[in-house]
Amino acid sequence: MPPPCLMLDSRDGVDGMMCRTSLSPDRCQMNADTGADYLRPWKLGKAIEGTGIGLVEQSEFEGLAPGDIVRSFTWPWQLRSTLPGASLNKIDPAIVGGHVSHFLGAVGLSGLTALLGIRVKGHIRQNANQTVLISGAAGSCGHLAGQIARLEGAATVVGICGSEEKCRVLVEELGFDGAINYKKKNVEAELQSCCPRGIDVYFDNVGGDISNSVIRQMNEGGHIVLCGQISQYNKDVPYPPPLLNDIEQVLHQRSITRERFLVLHYQERFAESVAQLAAWLADGKLKLISQMNMVLTLCMKWQAYRLHATCSNK
Numbered sequence: 001m002p003p004p005c006l007m008l009d010s011r012d013g014v015d016g017m018m019c020r021t022s023l024s025p026d027r028c029q030m031n032a033d034t035g036a037d038y039l040r041p042w043k044l045g046k047a048i049e050g051t052g053i054g055l056v057e058q059s060e061f062e063g064l065a066p067g068d069i070v071r072s073f074t075w076p077w078q079l080r081s082t083l084p085g086a087s088l089n090k091i092d093p094a095i096v097g098g099h100v101s102h103f104l105g106a107v108g109l110s111g112l113t114a115l116l117g118i119r120v121k122g123h124i125r126q127n128a129n130q131t132v133l134i135s136g137a138a139g140s141c142g143h144l145a146g147q148i149a150r151l152e153g154a155a156t157v158v159g160i161c162g163s164e165e166k167c168r169v170l171v172e173e174l175g176f177d178g179a180i181n182y183k184k185k186n187v188e189a190e191l192q193s194c195c196p197r198g199i200d201v202y203f204d205n206v207g208g209d210i211s212n213s214v215i216r217q218m219n220e221g222g223h224i225v226l227c228g229q230i231s232q233y234n235k236d237v238p239y240p241p242p243l244l245n246d247i248e249q250v251l252h253q254r255s256i257t258r259e260r261f262l263v264l265h266y267q268e269r270f271a272e273s274v275a276q277l278a279a280w281l282a283d284g285k286l287k288l289i290s291q292m293n294m295v296l297t298l299c300m301k302w303q304a305y306r307l308h309a310t311c312s313n314k
Contacts, residue, residue: 053075130200131155146159164184204229219254
């Protein structure tokens with residue numbers, strides 16, 4: 001049975017209940033220009049959106065019936081809302097052992113981005129002795145991408161993150177070969193130690209100085225999966241952000257590919273990808289870092305901000 005829900009109302013599509021909502025995949029919606037044609041920026045005075053899951057109560061939309069569990073990538077955070085049936089996808093909780101929340105993470109956008117990013121842009125090959133580097137490695141997408149790289153055949157997987165505890169989890173619990181705390185360590189020096197053969201595939205979630213350090217140590221014919229650039233989102237630059245001249249030269253001289261990756265461009269592969277992710281979860285080959293504490297902290301900070309703003313404006 002789904003967890004406690006909030007009622008939604010609709011006159012033009014599907015009536016339902018919102019069970020859970022996730023904001024983590026859509027950080028760029030905080031910007032006026034999201035950099036992605038399928039993501040709308042959040043508007044002042046309007047409900048913010050994220051990936052959501054709901055239980056249909058009533059439906060006038062062909063293919064969806066009461067009792068169906070559905071997902072939308074543009075679900076509003078509000079008590080009552082209108083959701084057109086065409087924006088909803090029916091999901092089957094049985095494939096993830098009834099853990100509906102997995103459709104917001106491991107078999108949702110985060111998992112799909114990690115899997116398809118690695119398969120489509122990473123070019124990892126079995127027995128090729130490749131080294132894969134993941135930035136933002138303890139995030140909702142990064143911690144999955146590292147494990148998937150290993151499952152796809154990577155010989156060495158190293159992550160970059162922002163605390164010693166995250167480094168510990170990556171290595172001891174998720175099977176990364178190494179982890180670098182960029183807040184405490186010299187990233188370039190640590191990369192030389194953790195990746196002595198150089199870097200073949202870079203799953204880039206952050207951009208900026210960290211990515212510059214990684215690219216300088218990439219091998220001939222390497223591949224960059226341009227998943228996110230979170231260090232650049234508060235800057236007035238186009239997406240993807242331009243690189244320094246010397247970094248551009250490295251890409252050109254070493255024939256390194258750097259291609260933007262938009263997971264919703266590969267929806268025809270979602271069904272097979274969800275099945276693969278669910279199978280790995282069931283077999284214990286793919287492990288999860290819980291994002292619940294992070295989400296609750298975000299919500300608490302937002303409520304505190306609203307209270308402060310209200311008091312300040314009186």
